[in-house]
Amino acid sequence: MAPVDRPDDLLRLEDLRVAHDGCDVLGPLTLDITARRTGIVGRNGSGKTTLARVVAGLQAPTAGRVTISGIDPAKDRRGALDRVGILFQNPDHQIIFPTVEEEITFGLRQQGRSKAEAAAAVTAILTRFDKLHWRAAATHSLSQGQKQLVCLMAVLVMGPRWIVLDEPFSGLDIATRLQLMRHMARIEARILMISHDPESFAGYDRVIWLEGGALREDGPAAPVLARFTAQMRHWGDADDLSHLAG
Amino acid sequence: MISLTSPVETWAHRWPAGLKLGLMSLATVALFATEDPAILGASAFGVALLYASAGARFARAGARQLWPLWPFLVLIALWHGLSGQVAAGVALTLRLLAAVALANFVTMTTRLSAMIEVAAVLLAPFRRLGLSTRALEISIALVIRFTPAIARKGGLLSEAWRARSRRRPGWQIVMPLAALAIDDADHVADALKARGGVLPIPDTDQKG
Ligand SMILES: Nc1ncnc2c1ncn2[C@@H]1O[C@H](COP(=O)(O)OP(=O)(O)OP(=O)(O)O)[C@@H](O)[C@H]1O
Ligand SMILES: [Mg+2]
Numbered sequence: 001m002a003p004v005d006r007p008d009d010l011l012r013l014e015d016l017r018v019a020h021d022g023c024d025v026l027g028p029l030t031l032d033i034t035a036r037r038t039g040i041v042g043r044n045g046s047g048k049t050t051l052a053r054v055v056a057g058l059q060a061p062t063a064g065r066v067t068i069s070g071i072d073p074a075k076d077r078r079g080a081l082d083r084v085g086i087l088f089q090n091p092d093h094q095i096i097f098p099t100v101e102e103e104i105t106f107g108l109r110q111q112g113r114s115k116a117e118a119a120a121a122v123t124a125i126l127t128r129f130d131k132l133h134w135r136a137a138a139t140h141s142l143s144q145g146q147k148q149l150v151c152l153m154a155v156l157v158m159g160p161r162w163i164v165l166d167e168p169f170s171g172l173d174i175a176t177r178l179q180l181m182r183h184m185a186r187i188e189a190r191i192l193m194i195s196h197d198p199e200s201f202a203g204y205d206r207v208i209w210l211e212g213g214a215l216r217e218d219g220p221a222a223p224v225l226a227r228f229t230a231q232m233r234h235w236g237d238a239d240d241l242s243h244l245a246g
Numbered sequence: 247m248i249s250l251t252s253p254v255e256t257w258a259h260r261w262p263a264g265l266k267l268g269l270m271s272l273a274t275v276a277l278f279a280t281e282d283p284a285i286l287g288a289s290a291f292g293v294a295l296l297y298a299s300a301g302a303r304f305a306r307a308g309a310r311q312l313w314p315l316w317p318f319l320v321l322i323a324l325w326h327g328l329s330g331q332v333a334a335g336v337a338l339t340l341r342l343l344a345a346v347a348l349a350n351f352v353t354m355t356t357r358l359s360a361m362i363e364v365a366a367v368l369l370a371p372f373r374r375l376g377l378s379t380r381a382l383e384i385s386i387a388l389v390i391r392f393t394p395a396i397a398r399k400g401g402l403l404s405e406a407w408r409a410r411s412r413r414r415p416g417w418q419i420v421m422p423l424a425a426l427a428i429d430d431a432d433h434v435a436d437a438l439k440a441r442g443g444v445l446p447i448p449d450t451d452q453k454g
Contacts, residue, residue, distance in 0.1 A: 058439055081442045093433035094440070098391060102359045110442035136255070140395075158441070 008070045009161055010034050016064035018050050026050045026213040035205035040194045041228050042210035048194045052164045056086035069161050081111050085155035086164040091147035100134045100150055107158045125157040145176035165193040169200055198225045252354040253307050256300035263360035266352045277341050286340035293347045311350050362387050381444045399426050
């Protein structure tokens, strides 16, 4: 699908800082993102989820500013609804409603769509993913990958210009991951994806590497990922030295 | 014990939520208006027939939902047995069983969004006064949705306890369970916020 380019589809972080309990966990970070596909990598605890939450407006920064397609996502919650959607690291934390249909409908009603419009949009998104038979399914009875797909549909149906994905593939088997990646490749919205797996960034334009809450590298996907992978191997090898031979 | 999902689609799913809730309220008032064990027994039997009419699979699922009630029923029977008011004990047990089973039947056969719509209609006068009732509507939904989830967490915690202990867990799991519930509440708050939080939605078709 051809991307619809709006001049204001810009994610701007200005001197962004986030502290938890007085302890700096992210920033200062100043970045402009316009790429269609941007990856975020870094070790555990490097601040990736914190960045995702701030971008999606779930958390206000301690200092500095976030602007996404013209609005402040933490302050303008109504405006944020059609600008940015987020897929949580754990789909169990995202699903609110007992059936697939209700889960997908909720966001649409929040956007002020009528019941009839919402029902039509639910049918459209389920059809697009070839999952019309999931409509009445109980969300708690779905597998992890199926839950992840429901969350993705619930976010996509709202038509946000940006989608933030926090490790969408963790806990999925290889086939499910490939299917989900294929679905994601077709998304028109701009994507900001966190992942530990360099292979999941196939086709990505740009990769941002965080280290201890600060920017370690930022640039075209392939070279940044290559250096990131080499560094991770190196750190991994360092741990291997403590293993006993035998 | 309150379940929102039935394993099968039944005739009762096609009834309007408002009608089901209305009939249930009337029946519950009636149950509390009588002391006659015969009438209460017939009512409990009637509720059992209701479950049976929805098919064997549904009835089995319903029975499983109601099973956690037994300690309360035993307690009531013991208490009344000891104090010699056997007839009153039987009446109370039957009434409780019939009322809870009926409520469970309605929740099993009604979609959560339909319940919220009924709440929205009932709250309409407050909206006309300019108050937002959306928070209350969502709260009702969340209580219904997360009561079984928290009960399940309690079950998992006691399993985790038993896996490493020879004794049964008691009050010791109350604190961790409370912590889990608070943790869950945090996640739900985030999930709600990610989709706009508690926004008042247009009133146009809430009455539908
Ligand atoms: N609510 C919180 N309270 C206190 N500290 C927090 C909180 N959330 C995150 N942190 C801290 O912030 C830092 C960054 O956490 P974050 O979750 O953003 O890392 P991450 O890069 O997503 O890690 P992972 O790869 O493990 O998911 C960590 O040191 C973490 O301990
Ligand atoms: Mg994380």
